[in-house]
Amino acid sequence: MGYLEKPEPAPHRSMCTDCGVSRSSDPKQCSIACQFIQPNYEALEQSVHGRARDLGKADELHFGPFIEMHRASLKKPSPGAQWTGITTRIAQKLLEQGLVDAVLTVQADPSDQWRPLPILIDKAEDLQKARGMRMGYAPLLSLLEPAQALGYKRLAVIGIPCQIYALRALEKSLGFEKIYVIGTPCSDNTTTENFHAFLKLISPEPENVTYLEFKANYHVELRYKDGVKKEIPFLQLPLSDLPRDFFPLTCRTCVDYTNVLSDITIGYMAGEGEQWIITRNKRGEELLALLGDEVRLQKPGSAGKRHSAVIGFKKNVELAAGGLPLRKMPNWLRPIVGWLMPKVGPRGLEFARTRVEMKAIESILHLRRELPNRMKHLLPNHIWQLAKPYELAPELHEKAVKPQSSK
Numbered sequence: 001m002g003y004l005e006k007p008e009p010a011p012h013r014s015m016c017t018d019c020g021v022s023r024s025s026d027p028k029q030c031s032i033a034c035q036f037i038q039p040n041y042e043a044l045e046q047s048v049h050g051r052a053r054d055l056g057k058a059d060e061l062h063f064g065p066f067i068e069m070h071r072a073s074l075k076k077p078s079p080g081a082q083w084t085g086i087t088t089r090i091a092q093k094l095l096e097q098g099l100v101d102a103v104l105t106v107q108a109d110p111s112d113q114w115r116p117l118p119i120l121i122d123k124a125e126d127l128q129k130a131r132g133m134r135m136g137y138a139p140l141l142s143l144l145e146p147a148q149a150l151g152y153k154r155l156a157v158i159g160i161p162c163q164i165y166a167l168r169a170l171e172k173s174l175g176f177e178k179i180y181v182i183g184t185p186c187s188d189n190t191t192t193e194n195f196h197a198f199l200k201l202i203s204p205e206p207e208n209v210t211y212l213e214f215k216a217n218y219h220v221e222l223r224y225k226d227g228v229k230k231e232i233p234f235l236q237l238p239l240s241d242l243p244r245d246f247f248p249l250t251c252r253t254c255v256d257y258t259n260v261l262s263d264i265t266i267g268y269m270a271g272e273g274e275q276w277i278i279t280r281n282k283r284g285e286e287l288l289a290l291l292g293d294e295v296r297l298q299k300p301g302s303a304g305k306r307h308s309a310v311i312g313f314k315k316n317v318e319l320a321a322g323g324l325p326l327r328k329m330p331n332w333l334r335p336i337v338g339w340l341m342p343k344v345g346p347r348g349l350e351f352a353r354t355r356v357e358m359k360a361i362e363s364i365l366h367l368r369r370e371l372p373n374r375m376k377h378l379l380p381n382h383i384w385q386l387a388k389p390y391e392l393a394p395e396l397h398e399k400a401v402k403p404q405s406s407k
């Protein structure tokens with residue numbers, strides 16, 4: 001049996017991705033739960049993983065605390081999954097083996113396949129409804145109280161970073177015996193309405209698009225109802241035709257691309273065409289082990305150099321002055337560069353590092369422009385370290401301050 005709630009419009013707050021806490025019986029909890037109010041990543045990494053990220057260990061500055069990383073695929077991909085379906089398959093295994101009472105995740109709104117709708121799933125076969133990516137904000141955590149009311153004690157939660165931050169900040173007060181956290185990376189999210197406008201720009205038949213993904217080969221893949229697939233190089237996307245506020249400030253300045261507070265993160269950035277798994281703690285390793293030999297695992301590769309790509313991105317963000325990065329390249333050159341980038345640009349782990357550094361730079365530049373007084377609260381030290389090679393350093397008033405307490 002699933003428990004589905006049709007959300008009312010979100011209570012208005014600036015810098016809010018409607019993770020669901022403001023819809024709970026105690027909306028004041030936002031002040032301790034929100035990554036956009038008074039975050040304390042170091043303290044939460046410590047309490048979730050037993051340690052904060054080790055800046056001396058390769059790749060923890062970029063991806064947060066981890067035990068191991070893998071390039072991965074399900075040997076038998078799940079139909080309807082965003083990639084091969086590792087995320088929902090792990091959750092299915094948890095239900096099949098009776099390790100959790102329910103899984104909290106999202107499914108598509110029956111009236112709009114792109115709109116995420118929170119759901120509690122307590123039957124393994126129902127997880128197929130959750131597969132695939134939706135664009136937009138889902139008040140996922142608004143179903144925590146209903147989960148308590150239904151008597152669930154052990155929960156799995158699948159979520160994007162801003163949802164998982166709030167979950168972790170509240171976890172100890174929620175009273176569940178156990179919560180398994182399966183996270184995906186997230187970047188460049190926007191409202192479902194904005195996403196529909198974007199689809200109209202990139203496809204003459206947006207109503208027939210069933211799948212969209214920004215892939216590590218520098219292309220956007222579109223799939224249509226009739227089975228046709230199309231790939232559009234990033235450079236040919238009509239970004240300059242989108243309104244300046246197409247991406248809300250939250251998503252332009254969000255500092256947790258790789259979902260560092262999850263037990264296991266499942267994305268694609270370092271996967272070179274496959275998925276990318278980061279196990280972050282013992283519980284994350286247990287989750288991966290549930291897949292047994294259903295999953296093919298390899299060491300992630302890494303190639304190319306990121307520095308000049310990140311410098312180019314920084315210049316574009318500066319030129320765009322708060323809007324979307326401008327494309328200064330002439331039209332005739334774009335297909336050639338679009339063809340070259342997957343071959344010579346950063347690949348594998350280097351692609352993932354590139355994207356994380358770009359995101360850090362974007363956060364700094366957008367906050368400097370739009371919310372300079374909040375920088376000391378919103379930007380943790382590691383963001384400044386990521387941006388250091390690109391001549392970005394904090395002014396005195398921008399330096400990170402630690403909140404008195406994060407919980």
Ligand SMILES: Cc1cc2nc3c(=O)[nH]c(=O)nc-3n(C[C@H](O)[C@H](O)[C@H](O)COP(=O)(O)OP(=O)(O)OC[C@H]3O[C@@H](n4cnc5c(N)ncnc54)[C@H](O)[C@@H]3O)c2cc1C
Pocket residue numbers: 080081082083084085086087088089105106107116130131132133134135136137138158159160184185186187188189266267268269270275
């Ligand atoms: C808005 C968004 C942006 C993303 N950006 C990146 C990125 O830049 N780099 C990267 O490596 N990965 C990104 N991801 C994750 C990636 O798209 C895949 O979800 C992930 O790789 C898992 O694939 P899978 O086949 O294992 O997932 P599946 O087994 O198909 O499961 C996907 C899970 O994601 C949940 N989900 C779908 N949409 C949402 C949503 N809007 N909010 C919350 N949960 C949702 C589904 O309910 C389901 O549980 C993003 C995901 C989202 C939702």
Ligand code: SF4
Pocket residue numbers: 013015016017018019020021022023029030033034035036162166
């Ligand atoms: S905690 Fe969630 S609901 Fe509250 S302000 Fe932050 S994003 Fe919005």
Ligand code: SF4
Pocket residue numbers: 017160161162163186187188189250251252254255
């Ligand atoms: S980009 Fe960040 S703030 Fe925006 S939806 Fe994704 S995790 Fe949340």
